[in-house]
Amino acid sequence: MPELPEVETTRRKIEPLLRGRVIERIEHDAPHKYRDTHLAVGRRITGLSRRGKYLMLQLAAAEADGLPDLPDDLPHDLELIVHLGMTGGFRLEAGKHTRVTLTTDGGTLHFDDARRFGKMAVVRPGQYATMPTLAGMGPEPLTGDFGLDDFVVRAASCGAVKPWLLSQKPVSGVGNIYADESLWTAQIHPAQTRLNAAEATRLYHAIREVMGAAVEAGGSTLSDGTYAQHDGEAGAYQHRHHVYDRAGKPCDRCGTTIEKIVLAQRGTHFCPQCQKVRAI
Structure with a gap:
């Protein structure tokens, strides 16, 4: 947690608050976890995108009185990459787990992260050498880049299928929850290796079905309540889980x-x- 559906829901919710705004301050006390965030100050947020489980804020130089001058050797465009970790999320109010405060000319958002696995970094667009998972990530499951034929070929030589999915290489954004749910939908054991064409085809369609439904439901909020949106709204897909966190309960099928x-x-x-x- 959070996985693609939760991160995509977060992107959709905070985009209206951030797009077009100029970053005035980014405050935190962990420069090793939130790298080079000072480079974002004075930049305008021109867009918010997502890649797998990563949020990506596109930044451009902005004219704004009272903001610090930026180094002349910086490119016009930068990206602020955000990984929510296991418990990270944005809130309107500061709390006991607030790690980063992001202030723009339109207001303030607080990044809360109880378990402290979340990270941020300001980088040049597309330069992800320090983030190997992002650099080597597979196609997005809900786009045309995720092709059936290629997936079937790659699945034919995979090891245990669930760890293979979690690697982010065959398809991006699938984590523990949605791997379990997709494999149940496709009727494939999580430890199955070397999927045949029929299995891989079922799994391909299951991933697209599960991920699409989870995005539309706003993701999954589990019993620990760590995932919620900035306004406190919880996800609803947990009510449609068939196997995840249901050990000891009867199979719906x-x-x-x-x-x-x-x-x-x-x-x-x-x-x-x-x-x-x-x-x-």
Whole structure:
């Protein structure tokens, strides 16, 4: 958490508050986690985009009285990259877990992060060498860049399918929740290796179906309540989970008890009847 649906919902919610605004201050006490944020001061936010689980604020030089001069050798455009980590999110009011305060000429947003895994960095557009996950990320699941034929070819030689999805290389933005839900929808065991064409095709369509529905539902807010929007609104997709966080409950499809295992150090939920390992 948060995964693509939560990050995309965040982008949609805060975009009206930030687009076109000039950054006046970015305050924090952890320069190793929030790198070069001073370079964003005096820049206008011209757009907000998303790549996988990353938020990306496009910044351009702005004319604004009272703001600091920027170094002459900086390019006209920069990007502020935000990774929400496990518990990060933006709020209208400061709280006990506020780590960053972003002030623009239109107001203030606070970045809260209870577990402190969130990160920010100001970089030149497209220069992500210090962020290898972002640099090597696969296609977006809800765009035409995510092609069935390529996915089927790559899945034919994959290792355990859930860790493969979590690597972000075959498709971006799929984390623990939506990997479990997609694999249940496709009726594939999370530890299955080397998917055949029929399995890969089912999984491809399941990922698009699950991710699309989760985005429209505003993501998933779990029992810990850490994910919510800046205005306090929670997601609703948790009410449609079939396996994630449902260990011990009956499968919605066949009634078999949902099980939880640890796979690649991640808690993994599945139906042992609907999602059997196929012998290779």
